[in-house]
Amino acid sequence: MPTFKANTKDMQFILHDMLNISASGLPGHDEMERDFTGAVLEAAARVAEDVLAPLNVVGDQEGCVLDNGVVRTPKGFDAAFAAMKDGGWTALDCDVEHGGQGMPFALYSAVNEIFVSANMAFNMYQGLTHGAYSAINAHGNEDQKSKWLPKLASCDWTGTMNLTEPHCGTDLGLLRTKAEPQADGSYKITGQKIFISAGDHDLAENIVHLVLAKAPGGGEGTKGISLFIVPKVMVNDDGSLGARNAVSVGNIEEKMGIHGNSTCVMNYDGATGWLLGDLHKGMRAMFTMMNEARLGVGLQGYAVAEAAYQNALAYAKDRRQGRAVTGAAEPSEPADPLIVHPDIRRNLMDQKSFVEAARAFTIWGAHLIDLGHAGDKQAHALVSLLTPVIKGFLTDQGFQSAVQAQQVFGGHGYIEEWGMSQFVRDARIAMIYEGANGVQALDLVGRKLAADGGKPIMAFFDLIKTECKLHDDARMAPFTDALKAASKQLQSAAMFFMENGMKTPNAALSGSYDFMHMMGHVCLGLMWTRMAASAISALDAGEGDAQYLDAKLATGRYYMARQMPACAMHLARIESGAEPVMDLPADQF
Known part of the structure; x- marks a missing residue:
């Protein structure tokens, strides 16, 4: 186990x-x-x-x-x-x-x-x-806040997010769930939702579903969507629970992973609900939930990778296979531990350098959200730009890290009793839900780069430029040199989109996934630069755990030397344009 x-x-x-x-x-x-x-x-x-x-x-x-x-x-x-x-x-x-x-x-x-x-x-x-x-x-209005929030905060009642329907996932403009207004101000919600995480369970006495539906007069597409509060059990005026609402579980999905969470098909058969936010402005309200959820899913990507890495590291130190190529590391033993082998070290360093930077990136993103809530508009704009990168890049790399951890175990990694298979299976969903990662890349390139006339992305480049100027210590050169080079490559990619995106939009969209990964590496490079500066400062002051700080610097140097060069590859792919991606006719696949 x-x-x-x-x-x-x-x-x-x-x-x-x-x-x-x-x-x-x-x-x-x-x-x-x-x-x-x-x-x-x-x-x-x-x-x-x-x-x-x-x-x-x-x-x-x-x-x-x-x-x-x-x-x-x-x-x-x-x-x-x-x-x-x-x-x-x-x-x-x-x-x-x-x-x-x-x-x-x-x-x-x-x-x-x-x-x-x-x-x-x-x-x-x-x-x-x-x-x-x-x-x-x-x-919510004040009545809704007082009615629902204390119970949700305590988790006496739990909550869900209901977007997806059998015929539509990303394209929510196609959803069919209807909301019919009632004389008392409530709505009757009718439709079916799928892939609803924690849609039903026995852990709380009530479940508060937030459901996207179309009310009359909203028009076509997403502009006609509203968001509704639909409880599993009705709540009386005194706060006590009343009758069961007309919402039920149609099925539990059989999934690749996260088996301990109930992913449900939810049926709404004229269930009573109340409008949350403005009528026909449901997407704006839902994005409050989705943006937070996307940061949380990015966190899931590296958090599962952290657990997998810990087990891979322990196995690499304990399992004995072969001898170190430079000579026996432990001659008195029949074989050396796996960790003496360079390829195992590469594997573990890939994981370690990713997880530590991803942790810094996500907590920094959460701090930007705190700043945004306090009224810092620049912080809000920056985290909005970074959200698809946090979600998309960290879950892609988190899954890859879990696979690498499994690889350390060899054949034992494929056997369920060691638990590595579960990490891989659980991590896989994070690349898909809350907006599949291809959609995150499209959001980044198609919407976020041009937001507010491009001010957030330019502020991001200025942030990196300023960070690099702060450090003239020779010990920082491996970090700042690599970060400068990668930032210039990212700017070249953004310029390619600006020059080609309007006349040949497929050129931009064909490179969007590479851009998301490219920006992800630049963001983690920025985190390693900041962490390295902090580690050097602590070492110079004689503060903290010197062994931990030395390891932090060595791990960061590994990332800058071994991972940041991927930016050049991504730039080359982006600059190849749309032709390699779009040339083959659909009927020739």
Whole structure:
């Protein structure tokens, strides 16, 4: 059975050495001192390691069962969910007025990584609830907030997001679910939704579904879509639960992974719902939930990779195969451990250098969201630009890292008892849901680059330029030199799109996926540059764990030398234009 231990030391380094979160000037952030955040992270780690991680295999093997219209979760999930609620973990960054603790989203994200690494499928029950909370908090009226948010914050009630239908996924303008207005101001919701994570379960007494549907008068396409609050169980005026609403589970999907989470077909048969936000403006309200969810899915990508890496590293140190090519590393033993071999080292360093930079990138993104919520428009614009990169690049690379971890085990990695197969299977969904990664790339190139006249992407390039100018220490040259080169290549790719995108749009869209990965490498290179500067500063001051800091620098140098050159490859692909992609007629495939 695989094991897991939260990497709280690295999280602390990012929060304090790199971000200096307590000095950000945001309300409440001055309380985020190292000792305080350390205590929070260590407490989360105990829950994850002692309660959640042991249930990861259980959830994978047992899955969920539909029993007389109610979904039953795997053994032990109910007690674990109660422990999460009792510890206040579900409401860490929720507003105090709703029963939350009002902590930064950056700290919530670090804690969320710990829980995802321990048990991704389980954590989705509260993760989707957090998104529903945010959507209602941003777009609900005061009555809706007081009615739904305290129960969602505590996870006495959980939440879902209902977008996809059997005939439409990304193209939501095709959805058929209808909302008929009623005399009392409510709506009757009729239609079917599929792929609804945590659509039903036995962990909470009510489930609050946020459902996209078309109300009369909205017109065609996405402009006619509205968002509705549709509870599983009706809520009386005094807050008590009433009659069952006309919403039911049609089926539980049989999936490749995340078996412990119930992915449901949901049927709405004239269910009672209430409009959330403005009529026919449902996409705007839903994107509040989706953008947060996309950062959370990017986090899932590297969080599962972290757990897989830990197990691969332990196996590489323990498993003995062959001898080091330079001579026996341990002559008294019949063979040397796997980790002496350069190809195993390459494999492990790919994983380690990715996960540590991805962690920094995601927590920085969460910090930008905190800044945006406080009114920083530039931070909001920057994180909007980066969201498709966080989601798309980190989940692609996270899945690849999980596969690499499995590879370290050789044949044992393909055997279920070692648990590596589950990491690969669980990580795979993150590339698909909350907007498949090809759609993220199209969003980045087709929408985000041109947003606000291109100001956010130009601000991003200026940010990198400024960062590189900060460091004239020779020890920083491996970082700043590689980052400068990659940034110039990314700018060349963006210029190619500007020069060719209008007259030959396929040229831009054919290169969009490469651009997303290219920008992902540049973002992780920026993170490594910042982490390296922080590590050098701590070493020079004689502060912190010198061995950890030296390892941080060596890992960063590996990424800059071995991963950043991929940007040149992506640029060459982009500049090849649309012809290699589009030349072959469809009937010749």
